[in-house]
Amino acid sequence: xxxxxxxxxxxxxxxxxxxxxxxxxxxxxxxxxxxxxxxxxxxxxxxxxxxxxxxxxxxxxxxxxxxxxxxxxxxxxxxxxxxxxxxxxxxxxxxxxxxxxxxxxxxxxxxxxxxxxxxxxxxxxxxxxxxxxxxxxxxxxxxxxxxxxxxxxxxxxxxxxxxxxxxxxxxxxxxxxxxxxxxxxxxxxxxxxxxxxxxxxxxxxxxxxxxxxxxxxxxxxxxxxxxxxxxxxxxxxxxxxxxxxxxxxxxxxxxxxxxxxxxxxxxxxxxxxxxxxxxxxxxxxxxxxxxxxxxxxxxxxxxxxxxxxxxxxxxxxxxxxxxxxxxxxxxxxxxxxxxxxxxxxxx
Amino acid sequence: xxxxxxxxxxxxxxxxxxxxxxxxxxxxxxxxxxxxxxxxxxxxxxxxxxxxxxxxxxxxxxxxxxxxxxxxxxxxxxxxxxxxxxxxxxxxxxxxxxxxxxxxxxxxxxxxxxxxxxxxxxxxxxxxxxxxxxxxxxxxxxxxxxxxxxxxxxxxxxxxxxxxxxxxxxxxxxxxxxxxxxxxxxxxxxxxxxxxxxxxxxxxxxxxxxxxxxxxxxxxxxxxxxxxxxxxxxxxxxxxxxxxxxxxxxxxxxxxxxxxxxxxxxxxxxxxxxxxxxxxxxxxxxxxxxxxxxxxxxxxxxxxxxxxxxxxxxxxxxxxxxxxxxxxxxxxxxxxxxxxxxxxxxx
Ligand SMILES: CC(C)[C@H](C(=O)O)[C@@H](O)C(=O)O
Ligand SMILES: CC(C)[C@H](C(=O)O)[C@@H](O)C(=O)O
Numbered sequence: 001x002x003x004x005x006x007x008x009x010x011x012x013x014x015x016x017x018x019x020x021x022x023x024x025x026x027x028x029x030x031x032x033x034x035x036x037x038x039x040x041x042x043x044x045x046x047x048x049x050x051x052x053x054x055x056x057x058x059x060x061x062x063x064x065x066x067x068x069x070x071x072x073x074x075x076x077x078x079x080x081x082x083x084x085x086x087x088x089x090x091x092x093x094x095x096x097x098x099x100x101x102x103x104x105x106x107x108x109x110x111x112x113x114x115x116x117x118x119x120x121x122x123x124x125x126x127x128x129x130x131x132x133x134x135x136x137x138x139x140x141x142x143x144x145x146x147x148x149x150x151x152x153x154x155x156x157x158x159x160x161x162x163x164x165x166x167x168x169x170x171x172x173x174x175x176x177x178x179x180x181x182x183x184x185x186x187x188x189x190x191x192x193x194x195x196x197x198x199x200x201x202x203x204x205x206x207x208x209x210x211x212x213x214x215x216x217x218x219x220x221x222x223x224x225x226x227x228x229x230x231x232x233x234x235x236x237x238x239x240x241x242x243x244x245x246x247x248x249x250x251x252x253x254x255x256x257x258x259x260x261x262x263x264x265x266x267x268x269x270x271x272x273x274x275x276x277x278x279x280x281x282x283x284x285x286x287x288x289x290x291x292x293x294x295x296x297x298x299x300x301x302x303x304x305x306x307x308x309x310x311x312x313x314x315x316x317x318x319x320x321x322x323x324x325x326x327x328x329x330x331x332x333x334x335x336x337x338x339x340x341x342x343x344x345x346x347x
Numbered sequence: 348x349x350x351x352x353x354x355x356x357x358x359x360x361x362x363x364x365x366x367x368x369x370x371x372x373x374x375x376x377x378x379x380x381x382x383x384x385x386x387x388x389x390x391x392x393x394x395x396x397x398x399x400x401x402x403x404x405x406x407x408x409x410x411x412x413x414x415x416x417x418x419x420x421x422x423x424x425x426x427x428x429x430x431x432x433x434x435x436x437x438x439x440x441x442x443x444x445x446x447x448x449x450x451x452x453x454x455x456x457x458x459x460x461x462x463x464x465x466x467x468x469x470x471x472x473x474x475x476x477x478x479x480x481x482x483x484x485x486x487x488x489x490x491x492x493x494x495x496x497x498x499x500x501x502x503x504x505x506x507x508x509x510x511x512x513x514x515x516x517x518x519x520x521x522x523x524x525x526x527x528x529x530x531x532x533x534x535x536x537x538x539x540x541x542x543x544x545x546x547x548x549x550x551x552x553x554x555x556x557x558x559x560x561x562x563x564x565x566x567x568x569x570x571x572x573x574x575x576x577x578x579x580x581x582x583x584x585x586x587x588x589x590x591x592x593x594x595x596x597x598x599x600x601x602x603x604x605x606x607x608x609x610x611x612x613x614x615x616x617x618x619x620x621x622x623x624x625x626x627x628x629x630x631x632x633x634x635x636x637x638x639x640x641x642x643x644x645x646x647x648x649x650x651x652x653x654x655x656x657x658x659x660x661x662x663x664x665x666x667x668x669x670x671x672x673x674x675x676x677x678x679x680x681x682x683x684x685x686x687x688x689x690x691x692x693x694x
Contacts, residue, residue, distance in 0.1 A: 076534065083534035084541055092535070116464050116572050139501075139538030149506040153539035154486075159496040185586065187423065187430035188439070191486030192500035194431055218593035225572060225597040226463050239532065243590060246565035250572040 001036050004305050007067040007270070008041040011090070013279030014289035015045075015073020021291030021339040022071065022298040025314060028346055029302070033310040040067075046077040046086050055081075055089030061097045069301050070094070070272040073294065074279035088137065096131050098269035100262035101161065102168045103128035103241060104300070105276060107228075107248030107258070110292070111323035115253045122228035126248055127172060128241025129165040130262055133157055133192070135238040157192045157237075162199045168265060169235030170207045176232055180212040183220045183236035183244065196237065221247060249276050254330045256290030259297040261304065273301040287335050292318055292327050295342060317345040348383050351652050354414040354617070355388040358437070360626030361636035362392075362420020368638030368686040369418065369645040372661060375693055376649070380657040387414075393424040393433050402428075402436030408444045416648050417441070417619040420641065421626035435484065442477050445616035447609035448508065449515045450475035450588060451647070452623060454575075454595030454605070457639070458670035462600045469575035473595055474519060475588025476512040477609055480504055480539070482585040504539045504584075509546045515612060516582030517554045523579055527559040530567045530583035530591065543584065568594060596623050601677045603637030606644040608651065620648040634682050639665055639674050642689060664692040 008023065010016040023039065030037045042063070044056040055075075057063070064070060075091040076083050094100070107124040109115050139153035166182065173180035182200045186193035197214055204212045215223065217240045223230065224247050236244055249258035258276035275293030283289060295318055302311035322328040327338035355370065357363040370386065377384045389410075391403040402422075404410070411417060422438040423430050441447070454471040456462050486500040513529065520527035529547045533540035544561055551559045562570065564587045570577065571594050583591055596605035605623035622640030630636060642665055649658035669675040674685035 084537040087534050088537065114465075116466065118463055118465055135535050137537065139536075141538055141542060147506055149542070151504045151538045151542035152501050153504075153536045154499050154501045157498045157500075159494055185589075187434050188482050188586070188589070189486075189500045190431040190435065190484065191488055191498045195488060195496070195498035218589050221568060221590050222593040222597035222602070225594065226601065239535070242532075242535070242565050243568050246569040247572065247594070250569035254573065255569070 001034065003036045003038050004068040005066070006037050006039050007064050007070045008039050009044055009070060010041065010073040011075045011279060012045045012047070012077045012086075013074060013281045013284035014277070015075065015279050017285060017287065017289045017335055018275060018291040018294035019071060019073040021335055022294035024339060025295050025317070025342050025346065026298045026302065028343055029310050029314050032347070033307065033313070035307060044090055045075070046081040049081050049086065049089065055086055061093065064094065065098070065269060067270045069270050069305060071298060071301060072272055072274040074275065074277060076279050077281050079281065092135065094272055095262050098264050098272070099131060099266070100264045100271055101129060101131045101165055102263040102265055103130040104261045104263060105245040105248060105258065107245070107252045109252055110257060110328070111319050112325050112328040113253040113257060113322055115251050117225065117228065117251050119229065122231065122251070124224070124228060124231045124248055125172060125176065125233045126241060126245045127165065127169045127233060127235040128245060129161065129236070129238050131238075132161045133238040155192050157195055159199065162196055163203065166200055166203050166235060169233055170203060170210050170212070173210045173212075173233040174207065178210050179232040180210050181220065181231055181234045182212055182214050183217050183234060183240050184214060185217050185240075186214075187216060217243070220244060224248065224251060245276060255293065256327075256330055257292055257296070259293050259300055261297065261300040263304065271304055273297040273304075288331065289335050290327055290330065291335050291339055292322070313346065317342045320345040348381065350383045350385050351415040352413070353384050353386050354411050354417045355386050356391060356417060357388065357420040358422045358626060359392045359394070359424045360421060360628045360631035361624070362422065362626050364632060364634065364636045364682055365622060365638040365641035366418060366420040368682055369641040371686060372642050372664070372689050372693065373645045373649065375690055376657050376661050379694070380654065380660070382654060391437055392422070393428040396428050396433065396436065402433055408440065411441065412445070412616060414617045416617050416652060418645060418648060419619055419621040421622065421624060423626050424628050426628065439482065441619055442609050445611050445619070446478060446613070447611045447618055448476060448478045448512055449610040449612055450477040451608045451610060452592040452595060452605065454592070454599045456599055457604060457675070458666050459672050459675040460600040460604060460669055462598050464572065464575065464598050466576065469578065469598070471571070471575060471578045471595055472519060472523065472580045473588060473592045474512065474516045474580065474582040475592060476508065476583070476585050478585075479508045480585040502539050504542055506546065509543050510550065513547055513550050513582060516580055517550060517557050517559070520557045520559075520580040521554065525557050526579040527557050528567065528578055528581045529559055529561050530564050530581060530587050531561060532564045532587075533561075534563060564590070567591060571595065571598060592623060602640065603674075603677055604639055604643070606640050606647055608644065608647040610651065618648075618651055620644040620651075635678065636682050637674055637677065638682050638686055639669070660693065664689045667692040
């Protein structure tokens with residue numbers, strides 16, 4: 001039987017709750033479709049940090065490298081460890097080390113889910129650059145604590161980094177409606193964002209069948225709310241993609257429904273799948289986190305592993321669940337009720 | 348009779364259309380309230396650039412300095428002059444040179460206006476830092492045009508700059524509901540945004556009556572759509588404020604309703620008032636731009652000049668107009684119909 005080796009990183013807070021739920025669904029889906037998933041779980045988290053002084057062992061990245069994929073819950077618990085430490089010690093290094101440069105986030109309303117917008121006919125695929133740009137971690141502070149203090153934070157964009165994510169966007173657009181929206185702020189950031197726009201222009205010559213439009217991030221944020229149905233594939237930098245995908249999560253009814261895949265398109269290292277939501281310490285382990293975003297992320301993992309039919313079955317089970325109203329209203333149903341429904345539809 | 352000297356900068360595209368409309372309203376409002384507005388109009392714009400090689404004369408800033416306030420339409424016409432040239436040659440230098448560090452943008456639904464959200468009970472005041480941060484214009488590119496090219500863009504935050512905008516935010520919050528939301532991305536940008544969060548913490552000790560909460564920009568964007576009524580005063584950096592205020596414009600029904608004030612709180616130089624929208628070349632001079640954002644910005648100017656009662660009368664005239672459905676639906680009414688209605692209510 002075909003077996004995939006999966007590293008489970010439940011992480012912190014509700015990350016643990018939703019990973020357990022997603023895993024139950026994925027295991028069952030695999031079993032009844034003739035393959036198996038072999039999980040190894042690692043306790044890397046803020047609790048781990050408090051005991052060991054680091055978010056993961058020194059050889060953490062090397063340990064993960066041998067897996068076929070990584071399923072992550074959520075990282076961070078600010079009351080225990082500052083986010084700037086926990087996230088830079090676990091989540092962000094994995095994205096970078098494994099060159100998971102394409103962060104894919106689908107935004108559409110599941111059946112039975114009511115979003116905050118009056119209009120609900122949209123199906124947006126956000127492609128977020130995931131390894132450089134505004135998240136380069138380059139910067140510093142001088143005259144710390146004095147009136148004269150200055151902090152700088154430098155965004156670093158490389159042609160390689162920008163070109164590959166744009167190319168990924170063009171390919172996705174080609175496979176969907178042929179419409180690509182590229183998001184910058186080149187009217188205010190004249191180095192990084194003008195650079196991005198130039199590369200977009202250059203690549204567009206290679207994709208004459210794709211209609212690419214450049215938007216400023218402010219205009220795009222407004223458009224996602226005023227005319228989301230005018231968008232299809234949206235490609236953006238690390239920070240802009242982060243903002244737009246939380247907005248995307250909002251219009252699709254909330255973070256409980258927002259799935260994501262951190263993809264290494266060359267398959268030179270494992271890809272990682274995680275719900276967009278955070279660890280939500282306030283509701284951790286109360287059994288009330290919505291596992292749908294995590295299960296959906298798991299479906300994206302199956303698809304990436306080449307098990308598209310099984311991925312589609314998981315998605316159909318999620319959709320049948322929300323269509324019945326289960327898990328469709330944030331906060332209404334318990335984690336295990338939603339999970340049980342997905343499992344039972346799965347048959 | 349008390350006279351205020353106003354510099355008019357209609358700028359490009361619909362900037363000219365809406366400035367004319369706003370001026371008609373402001374003049375009439377002044378007349379019937381015992382003061383006068385003395386306008387000097389400057390043609391600085393992309394057309395000016397094409398003729399003169401710069402967006403304004405070398406002594407442009409000095410020329411503007413002697414005015415009591417500046418009323419601006421919109422700057423930019425990318426088909427004529429790249430935005431990175433036009434905006435860095437006119438709009439952004441004024442904000443910086445005159446230390447207009449507080450960009451104030453109110454977001455609420457005018458009567459009769461239907462926004463894109465199902466929920467419409469919100470009244471948000473965004474305070475955007477306007478002189479530094481992500482708009483510092485610091486950066487560069489190496490190995491231009493090669494595969495090895497790298498572009499960097501550096502955000503520069505000074506303690507002076509961050510402290511004064513946060514203080515402005517705390518004061519506004521104190522004058523309103525006592526609730527302040529401060530927006531950063533300190534989980535990913537560990538120099539600039541952690542710095543901002545630290546200063547927020549420090550200042551909060553001075554404002555025990557203000558309840559301040561820090562949000563990440565992604566979470567705030569989602570919140571503005573999912574629970575806008577949970578927000579009151581929101582303070583953010585230059586870029587984050589830019590994004591949030593276009594989102595604010597969207598939830599208030601569109602850019603035709605979004606007003607703004609670029610304030611120099613120390614009054615050491617003139618403040619500038621402008622609609623949030625751009626120059627919209629595609630509809631320039633067709634007589635169909637909505638002048639409400641510009642008129643509202645004019646009301647903010649009157650308030651800043653100390654003519655609060657007249658400002659309130661202008662706002663009431665806008666509200667009576669939209670309540671009748673005039674100007675309430677984007678694209679429905681012509682500029683002069685909307686302006687005529689505001690003028691006639693003004694009496
Ligand atoms: C936790 C945080 C650093 C992260 C990000 O901004 O990338 C999260 O918001 C996300 O979108 O995955
Ligand atoms: C035109 C552009 C540079 C400007 C900005 O980003 O500041 C505009 O979007 C605004 O919000 O006033």
